[in-house]
Amino acid sequence: MSETVVEVRDLSKYYPPDVKAVDGISFTIGAGQIFSMLGPNGAGKTTTVEILEGLRNPTSGEVMIFGQNILKDYSKLRKRVGILPQNFEPFDLLKPWEAIQYWTQLYDIRITKKEINRALERVGLFERRNIHSKKLSGGEKRKLGIALSLVNNPELLFLDEPTTGLDPKGRRDLWALINEIKEKGTTVFLTTHYLDEAERLADDVSIMHKGKIIAEGSPDNLVEKYGKATIVVLEGAGSSGLQKLKEKGIDAHLDDADERDVLVPVRKHSEMKSMMCTLASSDINMADIYTRRETLEDVFLNLVGSKMEDGVLKE
Numbered sequence: 001m002s003e004t005v006v007e008v009r010d011l012s013k014y015y016p017p018d019v020k021a022v023d024g025i026s027f028t029i030g031a032g033q034i035f036s037m038l039g040p041n042g043a044g045k046t047t048t049v050e051i052l053e054g055l056r057n058p059t060s061g062e063v064m065i066f067g068q069n070i071l072k073d074y075s076k077l078r079k080r081v082g083i084l085p086q087n088f089e090p091f092d093l094l095k096p097w098e099a100i101q102y103w104t105q106l107y108d109i110r111i112t113k114k115e116i117n118r119a120l121e122r123v124g125l126f127e128r129r130n131i132h133s134k135k136l137s138g139g140e141k142r143k144l145g146i147a148l149s150l151v152n153n154p155e156l157l158f159l160d161e162p163t164t165g166l167d168p169k170g171r172r173d174l175w176a177l178i179n180e181i182k183e184k185g186t187t188v189f190l191t192t193h194y195l196d197e198a199e200r201l202a203d204d205v206s207i208m209h210k211g212k213i214i215a216e217g218s219p220d221n222l223v224e225k226y227g228k229a230t231i232v233v234l235e236g237a238g239s240s241g242l243q244k245l246k247e248k249g250i251d252a253h254l255d256d257a258d259e260r261d262v263l264v265p266v267r268k269h270s271e272m273k274s275m276m277c278t279l280a281s282s283d284i285n286m287a288d289i290y291t292r293r294e295t296l297e298d299v300f301l302n303l304v305g306s307k308m309e310d311g312v313l314k315e
Contacts, residue, residue, distance in 0.1 A: 002030035005156055005187045006052065011061035013047050021047040023211035024061070029204070031155075034178065034188040036202035038195065038296070041311040043208040045191040046086055049160050052189065053083050065156065079107065082154030086161050086191075088145040092134035096125050096144050099133060103148045111151070123147045123177060139170030146177060156187045163197060164311070175201060193311035195296045207300065214303055219296055220269065226302050227294035229265035230272060232279060236287035237262040244284055262286075 006029040013022040022044045029035040037045045050056045052063055054074035063070045065077055091099050097116050104111040120126040123143040128136065133144065142162050149157060159178070163171045171194075178201055182188055192198055198205050199219045206216040215222055223230075233255070234241055242262045245252040255261040266275050272291070279289060297307070306313040 007064040033203040036198040038198040039208035044211040082149035082157040090133040097129045199296045226299045231292040232264040234262040241284040
């Protein structure tokens with residue numbers, strides 16, 4: 001069992017007259033994990049993270065960080081926490097190395113030029129250290145924001161939708177950086193509306209919708225619990241292959257999109273190995289055999305009834 005870094009109990013944030021931005025949510029985050037809060041725009045993710053950062057007061061509920069009730073004295077936590085807010089914009093007229101030097105002064109931290117250079121190397125900005133921040137690309141600005149959030153060597157890092165609006169390369173670069181931060185032992189709280197991002201990075205995911213957490217668990221557990229099935233595709237097996245499987249009592253059907261292929265649903269991850277062995281040893285002519293796994297996108301669609309694109313639900 002890993003140490004519990006964050007514990008949230010029955011957290012709510014209401015706005016008059018009847019807006020329930022956060023509606024009685026509970027979750028825990030273990031040390032060294034990447035925890036992702038996933039959901040569309042307006043789901044309550046940013047409100048939640050801002051409460052955990054000490055920027056908003058909740059209507060009700062309890063939040064413990066490192067065993068400390070945040071409503072009693074957040075000042076004891078600030079040097080242990082790093083924050084990259086949503087839509088972060090750096091100081092336009094400061095160069096990256098100047099921004100880090102200024103930020104450390106706010107934390108009353110002494111930093112050498114060598115340490116500044118090391119911080120910029122860590123996020124891939126060393127070669128851009130003397131460029132005014134306003135000339136950095138969107139991805140480079142986010143990297144600088146992460147560098148600033150790490151100046152106090154935080155044990156817990158909040159990243160609020162850090163890759164929104166970035167191109168695919170910028171997103172992949174930040175994914176690599178977030179994984180590196182985790183490998184150094186930092187616990188990461190990541191909010192995102194990108195399903196693939198949560199699936200790729202997170203150890204645990206909470207799916208948030210209309211102020212409530214509607215599902216939580218590891219990406220694999222969520223797919224197993226809420227996905228319909230993982231599909232084994234017998235390419236080119238056709239109707240004769242389907243008949244042989246049915247004679248063995250195996251649930252299968254022809255692919256509607258291509259009736260030359262036979263699809264075998266496997267609903268439990270634990271059954272996949274034995275099913276693959278059974279199918280591979282069957283006397284069935286086929287061109288190929290492979291799995292087609294459902295993803296968090298399928299899980300989200302099954303739970304909410306709508307797809308999500310760039311944080312917007314598509315009815």
